[in-house]
Amino acid sequence: MKKVIVLGGYGNFGKRIVENLARLENIAIYVAGRSEEKAKSCIDGLSKTAKASLHPLVMDIYAADFSNQLQKISPFLVIHTSGPFQGQNYRVPRVCIDVGAHYIDLADDRRFVCDITQLDDIAKENNVLAVSGASSVPGLASTVVESYLSLFSELDAIDLAIAPGNKAERGLATVAAILSYTGHPISVFKSGSWQDVYGWMDSRINDFGGIVGKRHLANVDVPDLEIFPTRYNVKNRVSFQAGLELPILHNTMVAMAKLSKIGAVKSWAPLAKSIVATSNIFLPFGSDSGAMEVLLTGTDIAGARKKIKWTLYAPDGNGPYIPTLSAIILAKKLIGGELTSTGATPCVGLFTLADFELYFNELDIFFAESIE
Incomplete structure (x- = not known):
């Protein structure tokens, strides 16, 4: 056994x-x-x-x-x-x-x-x-990228995003990990060179469509940011952002990042338990639906511009x-x-998307793709 x-x-x-x-x-x-x-x-x-x-x-x-x-x-x-x-x-x-x-x-x-x-x-x-x-990263994200690689002769950018629903269960270790680099520099491949951005900053709104719609996003540090530029010979940019569904929580994190950036707070990670407990007060609000998006832009095999968006939707708290x-x-x-x-x-490079589909179906998780 x-x-x-x-x-x-x-x-x-x-x-x-x-x-x-x-x-x-x-x-x-x-x-x-x-x-x-x-x-x-x-x-x-x-x-x-x-x-x-x-x-x-x-x-x-x-x-x-x-x-x-x-x-x-x-x-x-x-x-x-x-x-x-x-x-x-x-x-x-x-x-x-x-x-x-x-x-x-x-x-x-x-x-x-x-x-x-x-x-x-x-x-x-x-x-x-x-x-x-x-x-999810880099395991699933790389699988999605590699499933579409044959449609490109050159990749200009890979943009990744994850937006959990507010009612999804919060893991203390995950929160502590994010807090460890909130407001700290993250090296990213941007505009064809390596540059620093700051954790949980550069906040923007992204429309995931479907059951999730518009969500706030900010910079997050993941292995994909280092692995993907070389592995997929990306010419311009690899980005990864995530966000909190409720604007009050998301924007509080942005403010915390600014405090860390100016040196007022060295690290928020030691306060992870208190921050999770405080965020749990807001569990009755928002939704239990989350999404993951992989956006690929580049040139197809005929030399024309190509854009592929793959979006995974997780309803019912299954994120x-x-x-x-x-x-x-x-x-x-x-x-x-x-x-x-x-x-x-x-x-x-260890999976195909077919490996995941059985589990997606079992959990009522589904994806949509758009190819332009």
């Missing part, structure tokens, strides 16, 4: 991964974290429908005995959802590789994801696969499932023996 450990298995993303993988037979899933009570509660909620064997596991990735715990269990796969990844080193993936376990994480930190390749040689030596960034899908798909491919690659890599 293959053993799968989900670090942060009862958290915002981890519990969704456990919920999905629990449908598989002949695997043992360890719901891991520092709270045995929360792990047991997560398992209790799935016990009636789970086909997998579910086990609570008290585990702290920063503890001295972390490596010994992993070695004792000897997992086939470890899925790391315990963010924020900003400031984490490669202790967790390195230990996983050393004990012969495949490794997947949902990291959104640029350096963590982009530099995972430094573990490539050791991962190959140990015959395991280590994938970082198996989430938080989207960041988990890349990890779920990878995990199932590894468990089923469909994926035999080894090494350490950011999560790009």
Whole structure:
């Protein structure tokens, strides 16, 4: 029986991964974290429908005995959802590789994801696969880009945007990650060269159409900003923005960014718990619908200008499932023996859009495309 450990298995993303993988037979899933009570509660909620064997596991990735715990269990796969990844080193993936376990994480930190390749040689030596960034970015975003690449002879710009509904569940680690660079410089490829912009600034309104409509957006730091310009030979610009549905919350973040930029506040991240608690006061307002947009502009194979817009819509509060899908798909491919690659890599070039469609349909998530 293959053993799968989900670090942060009862958290915002981890519990969704456990919920999905629990449908598989002949695997043992360890719901891991520092709270045995929360792990047991997560398992209790799935016990009636789970086909997998579910086990609570008290585990702290920063503890001295972390490596010994992993070695004792000897997992086939470890899925790391315990963010924020900003400031984490490669202790967790390195230990996983050393004990012969495949490794997947949902990291959104640029350096963590982009530099995972430094573990490539050791991962190959140990015959395991280590994938970082198996989430909406760069996992799903790169899949969308690559599904349309054949329609372009040259890409001028890739513009990415995510707008969650206000009623969507807020993950503390995700909020802390965003706050860590709010008002701080972010290096982006813009106007054909690398330039600095500032986190949660350059606020604008984007019309996502469909069930979402117009939403505020601002600068967010993601691995795609570093990976995409070179990987797709983009000539002019790669951008990524996200926003909060309620203008009062979005514009408060913009004001906080301005305070950090002028040095009045070094970092908002230590206040993440208080900020999440305050934002939860506004949960009765807004909607439970979110969207993700990938906009490609460039030249087609006939030399004419081309623009493709791909928009994903998530109704009914299902948006938080989207960041988990890349990890779920990878995990199932590894468990089923469909994926035999080894090494350490950011999560790009590993999927087709067809891999995601089953999950989109199950969650009533749908996409629209326009080609001009």
